[in-house]
Each structure stands twice: as structure tokens, then as C-alpha cells.
Amino acid sequence: MVRRDQALWGKIVVSTVEPNHTAGSPPKSNWLLPAFWMLIGITFYLGATQIKTAIVQDKHDPGPAAICLLCSVALILLSATQAVQLLLVRRTPAVPKPTEGPDVTRQNAGPRSTTRSLQQALLGVAVIGVYIYGVSQIGFGLASFAFGITSMKCFGVSWRHTLLATTACVATVYLVFIKLLGILLPTGRWDLPY
Amino acid sequence: MSDLIEILQDLFTLEILVPWILAMIFGIFVGSTPGLTATMAVALVIPLSYNLPKEAALAMVIGVSFTAIFAGDIPATFLRIPGTPASAAATLDAHQLAKKGKGNQTLLINLLCSALGGVLGVVILMSVAPQLAKLALLFSSFEYFWLCLLGLTLGVTVSSGNYKLLGALAAIFGVLLATVGNDVTTYQERYMFGNSDLSTGLSFIPAMIGLFGISEVIRAVYRYNPAGTAATIDQETNHDDSSSGLADDSPFKVRESLQIIAANTPTIAQSVVTGTVIGGLPGAGADIAAWGAYGIAHKTAKPVEQAKFGSGIWKGVIAPTSANNAAVAAAWIPALVFGVPGDAVTAIVLGAFLTYDITPGPELFSGGGANFIFAIAMITQLLLIPAGLVGILLFGKFMRLPRAIVLSCVVIFSVVGAYAMNNNPFDVWIMFGFGLLGVFLESRKVPLAPLILGMILGPKVETYFRQGMISAQGDFSNAFQSTIDIVLFSSLVICILLSFGLTIRRATTSHPISATQ
Known part of the structure; x- marks a missing residue:
């Protein structure tokens, strides 16, 4: 039963998260994307903290930094989720890689x-x-x-x-x-x- | 009836028909040139119409607005570069179909559905204009906030396929990119790093040309195999690598195309309704209508069909293209009835109306002026078919050139398109940067459509949210007060839950557990 649940979870994770992936042995380059999102998220978060409050601004206006902070935090959290899911995929049984469209990375090429x-x-x-x-x-x-x-x-x-x-x-x-x-x-x- | 005959007699004169058709061909050219939008086409036609009779001027601006929207689908199909933002949704499936050697047929279906969507849109415009305009007026900031958020969510869930998380990440990244520049409310600098070129933000058109055009060129160069042979066949797309690849010598397959359209009548009907409702909302526009219709077509499709969305399915072409022309027609609803423009195009046309001594409002309907506009809009849909066919054939000839020539020309035209928007060389660098970003993201299978959607809808979401908060004196519970708020919010939640449910169901059914045990 545990194996069954694990396999199911693995399929859901693979089908929702991971590109270019063969479950069980994700290549190191797969960490590139979560790292990229994390870097972008942190950069935008730090940038958002530098945005000054306008002198003339309605007191009920959430301000120019609000959406930046909200989205950068969301980006950081989701990239962390992606990284965690990568870790989880590593532990699940192998699932055949779905073939979707041309392999632009040509990872299979010589x-x-x-x-x-x-x-x-x-x-x-x-x-x-x-x-x-x-x-x-x-x-x-x-x-x-x-x-x-x-x-x-x-x-x-x-x-x-x-x-x-x-x-x-x-x-x-x-x-x-x-x-x-x-x-x-x-x-x-x-x-x-x- | 006698009024109608009189109007038709007035319209079918050489001094109106000639500028009308010329304007439509101009619309085809501008719309199919990446970087030149339908808004720009209308703006450029208005000065040319000043010296013409009022009727001819009206026919020119209405004709150009519809044709430019359709023409945006031509490069979207052949090059994967949407000519106008309204074509971005159709790009996903149309380009995939073109890759399978169905470029001409895709565009014929596209053209017929555009005309059909336009005709139905005009019929709805004529019949329910006042009622829909009243509904649109009920929308305040929070209603628009939920509507934009719903559009964004629909776009992410639909265009991300199996990679919903990646789609969500891309959409958030798009929203963040849209915040670069001076804040429109307080003029505070955001992520500008002292660069004044960024004060107006990252220009959307150059970014779109980069993401969809330059990245495609770089990928084509990556795949290109000179190898001393005339041609190599891409095994997965089965197209000739030495030519542009999407050049399509196959016939238009008129009968089969008509059968496909007939088989998708419900999709056309629901897309026209979607396009009309969204297009009738001031500020929503044809791009949101196209994404909305695409999303609804995906949600209402059979599970087998749902899995094919994004990889080349007729529904994925028919839905957005029927909706965007219907939305253009519907954008005239608030414009004609209340003088409130539905989108940027109608905003420019309303300005031109003043030059033609036409005052939008109830008087326009009682005086019969509206009927004249309706007739022009309707006949434009019929003229769209021959004008569109000319555009497809000319563009098809261009696409039959060797791939190396086409790629070089695409880069040159992309540079011009990116520059021409604001006459700013910095925009060309933005295009280049986004091209590289597109290559990286697509190599990791990140869908680009949510990124673009985030960039389009991000500023609207932020503006409406902040306006709503200011008007509600900081109380967010006001965002759930009206019936429209609750309906839109509920739709948003249902959309998210359904997409998660669908993903889990697909995962559990597509790979039987027993197979792995």
C-alpha cells in the first residue's frame, strides 16, 4: 500500500513539476530551474524592499512595493516547492518519461x-x-x-x-x-x- | 428594410469601396508584421482618412481594426510570433498544426472563424448592445481585479499543460517583470537601477517579439544541420529543415476545413459569447477574450482532447480566433452606447469620431447612425475573407524561401518591429534579452504563454487592486461584496481546484500503477 501511494505521488509530482526528468535519477541540470527562480525571487524581493513609499500617496493605497513583495515571496515559495518536489521525485520509483513535443535541448543527441x-x-x-x-x-x-x-x-x-x-x-x-x-x-x- | 437597402447603396460606391479595401489590405500587412499592432494600424489609417467622405473614413477605420486582428494570426501560425497580442492564444495550437504541414488549412479555418466570429459578434452588438453596456458599467475596481486574476489563472492552467507549477512560476515572473519602471500611481521608481530607459517599463511588444521570435530563431539555428545536404527532416515535426519549415504547399482543403468548422460549431458559439462578454467590458480587450475562450474551450473539451491542447488541436485555434474578432465587435458596445471605449482601438476610433462629427451615445441609435456602423462592420467580415486569403498567400510565398533567408529576414524585421514601437534602441536590447530568456525557459520546458499573460495582466491586476483598496478605505472584504465579485471569485477557485483535480486524474489514469510495480 505504501509502495502504491509512493508510486502514485511520484506520478503526480512528475506530471506536474519536473521537465526533462527520468524519475529515480534526475540529472543535476534539473536544479538549474529552481535555482533560477529562487535567484529571481530573492533579487526582486531585495529590490522591493528598496522601493520607497511615495510622499504623495493615499493612506489606503497598498503602495508601489506591495505587489512586488507579494509576487517575489510567492516566487521564492514556489521555487522552494519545486526543489522539494525534485527531492521527493528522487525517492520515488521510476516512471517512463512522457514524450511531449520536440526535445529542444537535444539531450538524447550524441x-x-x-x-x-x-x-x-x-x-x-x-x-x-x-x-x-x-x-x-x-x-x-x-x-x-x-x-x-x-x-x-x-x-x-x-x-x-x-x-x-x-x-x-x-x-x-x-x-x-x-x-x-x-x-x-x-x-x-x-x-x-x- | 428600405433603410438597409439605402445604406448598402451608399456603401457600394467606388469612392467608399476602394479606400475600404485598401485599408483592409493595409490592416493585413500591419497586423501580420510583429511589432505593429492593430492599434497602430488604426492610428496610422486615421490621418489618411481625413480628406475622404465620412462614410469612407468610417469604413476604413472599422475595416482595418478587424483585419489587423485576424492578420496577427498569420505570423503566429507560420513563425510562432503573434502579430498582435490578441493572437498570442492562437499561437499555441496554430503553430503546432503548421509544423505538421497544415499551415494554410489552419489559416483558412482561422480566417473563416474570424469572419464568422466577427459576424456573430456584430449581430450580438446590434441586438444586445444596450443591455451588455449596462452590465459593464456595474464593474468597479474589485470586479475588474477578479476578472483579470481569473484570466491570468485560466491562462496558466490552460497553457501550462502538465507543468502547472512551472506555469504559475512563469506567470508570477511575468507580473514581476511588468512592475519594472515608474509606478503609474505614485511615480516611484521600481527596479530601474538608475536607467531612465526603464522608466516606462519593459516594453511589452519587444518582449513578446523576443520571447516568441528571436528565441525561435536561436532554436532554429541550434537545430539547423547544414551537413552538406539539401535537407534534413526533423524527426518529430517531420518538416524540411532546409526551407522555412512551415512553408505549406498543401491545398487549403476547403471542404475539409468547412467540415471541421461545422463540427466545432459549439466551440465557436461559446467562444463568440465569451469574446462578446469580455470584449464588451471596457479595458478587457481582444487578447483577454482570446485567452478566456481558449481556457473555456479547454475546460469543456473531452479529456482526450484536453491532453492535446497546445500540441495542435483545431479547437485550440478556433476558440481564440472566433473570440478575438467577436471581442473587437463587442468593444464597440460601450463605445457606441456610452462613449466609453472598450479597448485601445476603439479609444482611437472614438477620437476620430469627433473629427468626423459623430457623437457616440443614444442619439447615434435614434438617428440611424449606428445602423450605418453596423452595416460597415458586417460587410467588413465578408470582405475579410478575400483580403485575408491574399494575406495568407503572400505570407505563404515568403515562407517558402529557404530557411536561412527567412531566419535572417525574421531577425531584421524583429529588430525593426521592436524599434518602431517607441523609436528607442533600448527596446531592441530588451527584445534580445527576452529572446535569450525564452531559449533558456523553453529548454527547461517552462511554458512562455503564462509569462506573457503575466506581463499583460500584471499591471491591470495591480492597478485595479490598488484602486479597489483605496476606494474601500483599505478594507479588502469589500472585494467580496457584490454578486459579480462572488461569481468571479468562485469561478477563480473552481478553476484552480479543477486544474489540480484534472492533473491528479491525468497522472493516475495515464500511467497505470500496475505498470510500475
Whole structure:
């Protein structure tokens, strides 16, 4: 009976709480998420304690910090709950991992492919980051042109298609956003026309 | 009857029809561009309508408001980037269906349900406008507080699937993120760290583009396999990795789509009612209506269907899309009867009414002006179908380009969309940050929808709570005084209990105990 209850509790815990989990041997990376929530909760709680009471404020107004304190405490408590449930799952019998949607983490992929995918993703993040920085430095048009060419070439698109697609994209943005809608896009330090 | 014929004769003239259709195509374009909202579409059309006859101007602004809301579903389906906040709820299932090679069919169903929802919404608008407007006027701060909290809870329970706790954590995180910036009541700084760019808070649109768009791009780069081959097939989604992946050459399957719509008539009916009731409440808007309808469709579905929500089920597309256009129609109820705007779009349109010399109120109904508006709204729903099909086909062509090109263009358009909201480069960094956050959270299977919902509803929950407390002189028991309060609070409690019960039932039935012993 005890085993039965334990198994049932395990299923409920697994089905409600734990992602990427094989009961019985949760990987250490599963602690990342409760730690993340806890960190966020504590940061927001400490920030909430620094919010000053306004000079002009209705005496019945709970104040600008109220919702921050309430939610940060809730976040801390729920992240602690998640951590406790992780501990409980460790003690319960194994339950087959439910398969839900694509495994974006590719934990089942081989180490070589995972490393390569990770490198690709990091390169992608870096290129996007440099592009956004470039927009404010050299203007939207030039930065977008450079980004388009770099990113498409990284993906192995032919020069012809790369140049065509980048030019078409930048020209569309120019015509629609600047000419039609009158939205001013960043011109950069050199104050380029586009 | 003669009035109706007269109105139709007035409307079907070239000088009204041409700007009307052009405005609707403009609405399709703006609505399907992430970062450009339906509100922005209406705001941009009004200056163009100043020099036109009053009837043409009215047709333009009403037409653009409906089409922009539908068009938001196009990138939501193909790219998983909701074009407008009202499309966020439809994103969950529509994108999953598109991944299964049903993008065009999903959008056709989406389009027809939008038009149908709009038609029914207008019919309800015409028949029960005064009564619903009176009900909306009964809502005070605490009623709105409970309504927003109920919307938030419904969103969490529905969109989190089996991971309710993660959904709740994400929603609370969203509410906390929404508190960043100057407090709207007292102007006290909150979590700004001396950065004046944060004074107006974390802009919602860039955050949404980042969470749903940039994170998807980064994940696509992670999955991308050049390998020197033309294409690789994602085993789980079964789509071609070399193209945009969601490009759909399959026919629209009109007959099958109509059958699906016919089979889901009860869902459409309940979603239209939900959309109308929520849309008719000032300030609630089409986004809350869509989430509410999605939640109700989930709750009323069979257990087998409930498990499929979020992984690509027609009900998950039909419910929010029928509700959001019905909500747009319903938002006109308080606007036309009392001059109280139902949402941001109608607020802008009410401002434009003054320019057109139209005064909302009972006189509008007695003078016949309301009938003219009703006729425009109704015909807009019919014009929405051809205009929407053009939008789907054009967007589909764009999606058939190689994936590398589409991903690069998505990044460029996302940067423009994030920047264009406030002309602030800082918003682009917000988008980037939220993109990284989205990648991390989704890699840990944290649902993103509750986070977005927390960011949308968080400020409303806080504002109504504080307004309620001030008006009740600090006595929270006042939040349980009216019948509406009690009904909404009871619904909230029932929703929480049901979701827990369902989770436990699913856990106990899906994995028989004997199997593990």
C-alpha cells in the first residue's frame, strides 16, 4: 500500500513539476530551474524592499512595493516547492518519461552533434548581438546589409541568393517603414541617410 | 428594410469601396508584421482618412481594426510570433498544426472563424448592445481585479499543460517583470537601477517579439544541420529543415476545413459569447477574450482532447480566433452606447469620431447612425475573407524561401518591429534579452504563454487592486461584496481546484500503477 501511494505521488509530482526528468535519477541540470527562480525571487524581493513609499500617496493605497513583495515571496515559495518536489521525485520509483513535443535541448543527441549545435546557437546569438549593436553604431541600413550577408553565408546560401535576399529585405524595410509609415530608423554615429 | 437597402447603396460606391479595401489590405500587412499592432494600424489609417467622405473614413477605420486582428494570426501560425497580442492564444495550437504541414488549412479555418466570429459578434452588438453596456458599467475596481486574476489563472492552467507549477512560476515572473519602471500611481521608481530607459517599463511588444521570435530563431539555428545536404527532416515535426519549415504547399482543403468548422460549431458559439462578454467590458480587450475562450474551450473539451491542447488541436485555434474578432465587435458596445471605449482601438476610433462629427451615445441609435456602423462592420467580415486569403498567400510565398533567408529576414524585421514601437534602441536590447530568456525557459520546458499573460495582466491586476483598496478605505472584504465579485471569485477557485483535480486524474489514469510495480 505504501509502495502504491509512493508510486502514485511520484506520478503526480512528475506530471506536474519536473521537465526533462527520468524519475529515480534526475540529472543535476534539473536544479538549474529552481535555482533560477529562487535567484529571481530573492533579487526582486531585495529590490522591493528598496522601493520607497511615495510622499504623495493615499493612506489606503497598498503602495508601489506591495505587489512586488507579494509576487517575489510567492516566487521564492514556489521555487522552494519545486526543489522539494525534485527531492521527493528522487525517492520515488521510476516512471517512463512522457514524450511531449520536440526535445529542444537535444539531450538524447550524441555529444558531437550537441556540441556542434551549441556552437551554432552561440554563434547565432553572437551575430544577432553584434547586429543589434551595429544598428546603433553604423545605422540600420548598413548593419542590416552586413547582418544579412553574414548570416546567410554562415548558413551556406549562395552569393547570388544572399545578395538578392538581403537587398530585397533592406529595400522592403526602407520603402515600407521609412517611406510609407514614416518611421525613423537609427542612422548611427555617422548619421547615414538610412 | 428600405433603410438597409439605402445604406448598402451608399456603401457600394467606388469612392467608399476602394479606400475600404485598401485599408483592409493595409490592416493585413500591419497586423501580420510583429511589432505593429492593430492599434497602430488604426492610428496610422486615421490621418489618411481625413480628406475622404465620412462614410469612407468610417469604413476604413472599422475595416482595418478587424483585419489587423485576424492578420496577427498569420505570423503566429507560420513563425510562432503573434502579430498582435490578441493572437498570442492562437499561437499555441496554430503553430503546432503548421509544423505538421497544415499551415494554410489552419489559416483558412482561422480566417473563416474570424469572419464568422466577427459576424456573430456584430449581430450580438446590434441586438444586445444596450443591455451588455449596462452590465459593464456595474464593474468597479474589485470586479475588474477578479476578472483579470481569473484570466491570468485560466491562462496558466490552460497553457501550462502538465507543468502547472512551472506555469504559475512563469506567470508570477511575468507580473514581476511588468512592475519594472515608474509606478503609474505614485511615480516611484521600481527596479530601474538608475536607467531612465526603464522608466516606462519593459516594453511589452519587444518582449513578446523576443520571447516568441528571436528565441525561435536561436532554436532554429541550434537545430539547423547544414551537413552538406539539401535537407534534413526533423524527426518529430517531420518538416524540411532546409526551407522555412512551415512553408505549406498543401491545398487549403476547403471542404475539409468547412467540415471541421461545422463540427466545432459549439466551440465557436461559446467562444463568440465569451469574446462578446469580455470584449464588451471596457479595458478587457481582444487578447483577454482570446485567452478566456481558449481556457473555456479547454475546460469543456473531452479529456482526450484536453491532453492535446497546445500540441495542435483545431479547437485550440478556433476558440481564440472566433473570440478575438467577436471581442473587437463587442468593444464597440460601450463605445457606441456610452462613449466609453472598450479597448485601445476603439479609444482611437472614438477620437476620430469627433473629427468626423459623430457623437457616440443614444442619439447615434435614434438617428440611424449606428445602423450605418453596423452595416460597415458586417460587410467588413465578408470582405475579410478575400483580403485575408491574399494575406495568407503572400505570407505563404515568403515562407517558402529557404530557411536561412527567412531566419535572417525574421531577425531584421524583429529588430525593426521592436524599434518602431517607441523609436528607442533600448527596446531592441530588451527584445534580445527576452529572446535569450525564452531559449533558456523553453529548454527547461517552462511554458512562455503564462509569462506573457503575466506581463499583460500584471499591471491591470495591480492597478485595479490598488484602486479597489483605496476606494474601500483599505478594507479588502469589500472585494467580496457584490454578486459579480462572488461569481468571479468562485469561478477563480473552481478553476484552480479543477486544474489540480484534472492533473491528479491525468497522472493516475495515464500511467497505470500496475505498470510500475
